[in-house]
Amino acid sequence: MEWTLERLSQFVAVADCGSMTQAARxxxxxxxxxxxxxxxxxxxxxxxxxxxxxxxVRLTQAGExxxxxxxxxxxxxxxxxxxxxxxxQGRTAKxxxxxxxxLPYPPIARLLQELAQQFPALELTLLNGTAAExxxxxxxxxxxxxxxxxxxxxxxxxxxxxxxxxxxxxxxxRGHELAKCHHITxxxxxxxxxxxxxxxxxxxxxxxxxIWRSESFYVLADMLADGIGWGILPRNIxxxxxxxxxxxxxxxxxxxxxxxxxxxxxxxxAGLGEEAIWIxxxxxxxxxxx
Numbered sequence: 001m002e003w004t005l006e007r008l009s010q011f012v013a014v015a016d017c018g019s020m021t022q023a024a025r026x027x028x029x030x031x032x033x034x035x036x037x038x039x040x041x042x043x044x045x046x047x048x049x050x051x052x053x054x055x056x057v058r059l060t061q062a063g064e065x066x067x068x069x070x071x072x073x074x075x076x077x078x079x080x081x082x083x084x085x086x087x088x089q090g091r092t093a094k095x096x097x098x099x100x101x102x103l104p105y106p107p108i109a110r111l112l113q114e115l116a117q118q119f120p121a122l123e124l125t126l127l128n129g130t131a132a133e134x135x136x137x138x139x140x141x142x143x144x145x146x147x148x149x150x151x152x153x154x155x156x157x158x159x160x161x162x163x164x165x166x167x168x169x170x171x172x173x174r175g176h177e178l179a180k181c182h183h184i185t186x187x188x189x190x191x192x193x194x195x196x197x198x199x200x201x202x203x204x205x206x207x208x209x210x211i212w213r214s215e216s217f218y219v220l221a222d223m224l225a226d227g228i229g230w231g232i233l234p235r236n237i238x239x240x241x242x243x244x245x246x247x248x249x250x251x252x253x254x255x256x257x258x259x260x261x262x263x264x265x266x267x268x269x270a271g272l273g274e275e276a277i278w279i280x281x282x283x284x285x286x287x288x289x290x
Contacts (some may be wrong), residue, residue: 003044005077008070013047015059015067031153085121090232095275096125098134099191100148102217103262104166104236114282119275129216138265145276149217151197151232158265161280164287165259167235170250171226193229195220198223204232205255215253221247234260262287 013023014034024031042049049063057203076225099108115124127137131151137143139157147163154160170189172178178192194208196216212229214220217237224231226244238247249262264280272280 003041005074006036006202007041007044010075011035011041012067012070012074014038014050014057015063019055020057021055036196041136045281052140078239092124093121094123095273096127096137096143097128098127098137098143098146098148100131100146101128101138102131102145102149102234102237102288104287105236107283107290110286111279111283114276115279118278122275131217137267138267144266144270145279146265147279148263150263154265155208157268159268161264161266162282163262163264164284165261166234166287168260169235169238170230170252170255170257171221171224171233171247172230172250173225173246174248176227176230178230178250179248182251186252186254187229189252195224195229195231197232232257238269 010023010027010029013022013026016110017026020035020038021031022065024034027034038050045066047062048060049066050057051060053276095140101135112126115122125133125143127143128138129147131148134143134146134148136153136156137154138146149166150162170184176192178188181188183239189207190209192204192208192211193212196206196213197204197217197220198213208229210229212223214223217233220231221240221243223229224233225243230250238244238249262283264276264283266276
């Protein structure tokens with residue numbers, strides 16, 4: 001076959017316009033040139049693509065199928081061209097980002113949608129895990145970036161960038177004894193088991209002498225919702241559909257909990273590319289407005 005991408009582009013234009021003349025005007029070509037190209041394309045493919053009626057054209061059944069194929073091929077060709085241009089300019093063509101599973105999902109989803117539009121040639125790999133796991137992905141070289149809740153001081157090999165913060169509160173299951181109280185004191189909290197978010201080398205505020213630990217906010221939230229104890233959770237975890245109906249926030253004026261910071265990690269000395277800088281800045285905006 002001798003069909004070309006140029007002819008496929010003209011074929012799509014004719015199909016969209018429903019007219020050889022209109023398609024020729026859109027592409028800045030002579031009508032005779034487009035008509036000839038469509039005739040040659042039909043010969044190359046061995047198919048009748050259009051029903052012709054005067055100046056109007058209508059796709060045949062075979063033409064409708066080939067239109068889908070043509071759009072897909074042209075899209076692939078555009079992606080190839082964009083990738084080649086990215087590589088020729090020495091820009092990052094691949095990026096692996098590790099994302100803390102506990103981060104608010106809507107801002108992350110919006111970030112990925114916009115990233116796809118902003119950098120269409122980027123080959124992206126996403127890794128998910130706990131805050132500790134995503135840091136290890138960067139440490140081992142599996143990922144260039146980690147986005148995580150700030151769980152305390154990092155290893156000296158990491159460069160860290162503050163992104164934004166998420167509110168956190170004290171929560172307990174609706175059937176827990178503490179849920180019956182209007183106002184809670186630190187002394188009240190001491191009397192019950194505390195569920196603590198834990199990472200090696202860092203630990204949340206500990207108030208109760210009886211504690212259970214987990215390195216996953218979601219495991220912590222499930223235990224809390226099951227009535228095992230009380231704990232401190234980011235607001236977005238507490239609002240998860242399977243958690244929110246089962247828990248209640250406690251009013252404890254003595255506890256002034258600061259917002260939980262979100263940060264981005266990369267290895268010291270590893271420069272941030274355009275994509276990484278864009279991710280950091282855009283996520284900051286999305287988290288602040290969520």
